[in-house]
Amino acid sequence: MPSLITNYYKLLSSLSLAMDFNSHGLMRHHQRVALMALQIGKLYGLSSAQLEKLFTAAILHDAGSSTWEEKNQLTEFLAGGTLNHCKKGYGLFYGHSLFGAVADIILHHHDRWDGLNNACGLRGEQIPIESRIIHLADRIDVLIRDDVYILEQKKYICRRINEESSRLFDPRLVEAFNDLSARECFWLDLQAEFMADILAHHCPVTAKELGLSEVTAVAETVARVIDFKSPFTRRHSGGVARVARLLAARAGFSEQHCDIVKVAGLLHDLGKLGVPDAILNKPGKLTESEYNIMKKHTYYTFQILKMIDGFDTINHYASCHHETLNGMGYPFKLDRSDLKTGARIVAVADIFTALTEERPYRQPLAKEQVINIMANQVKKGAIDGELTDLLLADYREAWLAGQGDCVNILNSR
Numbered sequence: 013m014p015s016l017i018t019n020y021y022k023l024l025s026s027l028s029l030a031m032d033f034n035s036h037g038l039m040r041h042h043q044r045v046a047l048m049a050l051q052i053g054k055l056y057g058l059s060s061a062q063l064e065k066l067f068t069a070a071i072l073h074d075a076g077s078s079t080w081e082e083k084n085q086l087t088e089f090l091a092g093g094t095l096n097h098c099k100k101g102y103g104l105f106y107g108h109s110l111f112g113a114v115a116d117i118i119l120h121h122h123d124r125w126d127g128l129n130n131a132c133g134l135r136g137e138q139i140p141i142e143s144r145i146i147h148l149a150d151r152i153d154v155l156i157r158d159d160v161y162i163l164e165q166k167k168y169i170c171r172r173i174n175e176e177s178s179r180l181f182d183p184r185l186v187e188a189f190n191d192l193s194a195r196e197c198f199w200l201d202l203q204a205e206f207m208a209d210i211l212a213h214h215c216p217v218t219a220k221e222l223g224l225s226e227v228t229a230v231a232e233t234v235a236r237v238i239d240f241k242s243p244f245t246r247r248h249s250g251g252v253a254r255v256a257r258l259l260a261a262r263a264g265f266s267e268q269h270c271d272i273v274k275v276a277g278l279l280h281d282l283g284k285l286g287v288p289d290a291i292l293n294k295p296g297k298l299t300e301s302e303y304n305i306m307k308k309h310t311y312y313t314f315q316i317l318k319m320i321d322g323f324d325t326i327n328h329y330a331s332c333h334h335e336t337l338n339g340m341g342y343p344f345k346l347d348r349s350d351l352k353t354g355a356r357i358v359a360v361a362d363i364f365t366a367l368t369e370e371r372p373y374r375q376p377l378a379k380e381q382v383i384n385i386m387a388n389q390v391k392k393g394a395i396d397g398e399l400t401d402l403l404l405a406d407y408r409e410a411w412l413a414g415q416g417d418c419v420n421i422l423n424s425r
Contacts, residue, residue: 016272018227018322020220021067021212026319027234028071030312033286034083041153043211044202046070048149049142050214051198055188058141063216066142069114073121073146075233076100078240079289087154089172094122095131104236109229117142121150126179136182144182148173148189151180153202162199169193208319224271231278238281242292244372245281247416248365253277254413255403256361262402263353273354276329280358283312283331295372310334311343329354333362338393356396360403363389365414379407 028042049070053063076097077083085091102119105111120134120143127135155169156162170193177186192198201210212218222230235249256277260270284292287309291302298306314331317323332346332355339347351359367382377385383404390397403410 016224016322017221020222021215021218022320024071030282030285034080042071044153045149047211049145052145052188069117070146075237121146124180125182148181148185162203231275235278249278251365251414252361255365256358258413259357259403276326280330280333283309286312293372307342329358333358336394360395360399368414
């Protein structure tokens with residue numbers, strides 16, 4: 013297993029796409045905000061170090077908002093109730109090995125220039141400059157309509173932004189925006205099919221690379237964003253990652269390969285950010301139509317991870333967790349001849365973790381029930397029997413791995 017090296021820009025810009033799913037589809041909100049923020053920041057005269065922080069904060073600024081209900085509320089230009097997702101984002105990034113420097117920026121990215129209603133009491137230049145820029149770019153973006161040609165919207169958007177100069181927005185940043193807004197390319201870039209390339213052109217960290225330990229740190233944060241989506245899966249991605257890593261070690265994988273499996277476990281449900289909240293939280297069996305919608309989450313995981321350099325193995329392990337050895341899974345109908353051991357490990361870990369967690373329609377299952385259900389899945393040809401036996405050989409250790417930080421609350425089965 014070769015060492016994993018990936019591109020920082022591609023990793024963050026691709027993973028941010030998963031955060032842009034809402035009831036209106038894939039909005040590319042984070043990429044557009046990052047693109048505008050970088051252009052405003054350059055015109056304002058930010059240093060290279062500030063621009064790097066600005067990109068990171070902008071591409072992740074709404075990480076504290078996972079549910080579609082929260083995201084829809086934020087699309088109102090004068091949205092209220094923004095503090096909750098700012099605080100959640102701050103909690104995600106505070107003290108983080110890679111993202112600690114942007115925690116305060118995330119916390120304040122909805123602060124008003126005039127200080128009115130700002131929970132932390134900051135106003136004017138007390139607010140981090142990167143936060144002020146992201147606030148402006150974010151509000152510009154929510155004014156853009158996808159069903160109207162972008163140049164036809166320019167006058168209206170500029171008027172609304174200028175009306176809020178010195179109230180919502182730093183007036184000097186509004187002046188920078190006015191300079192940029194005179195250029196047709198500024199607007200055309202925001203609805204271009206070439207968004208990723210355009211953003212890369214403006215991004216100060218397109219050459220920055222990350223190793224496996226840094227990728228794992230990113231994946232751990234994204235897993236928390238995924239698990240914010242539903243109160244019933246608040247620890248699921250981390251649980252799957254820990255169980256999968258444990259099983260990979262028992263299967264004889266090297267330490268590095270075990271860490272690759274862990275990253276796949278952390279990201280396996282990335283595509284669930286594109287599934288309606290009501291389906292994930294339904295307190296009963298899904299209808300056929302709802303189940304068909306649920307099936308797209310693995311496809312979304314595959315397509316997003318496919319964009320990231322060096323992620324071929326991680327992508328296979330992560331996006332195939334609902335494929336089965338008998339070829340009856342989804343979304344690709346792969347079978348035992350196609351599924352690598354790492355993908356089989358994540359599939360077994362996912363089932364085990366789900367069965368031992370609370371769901372909207374049931375409590376965590378007892379040990380005997382878990383073993384019986386998994387044995388039945390083996391008999392049906394869905395999951396790998398040897399790996400299942402290997403995991404269940406020390407049930408308590410596997411269960412503790414799945415529970416993670418709640419082992420002191422729940423009793424082992």
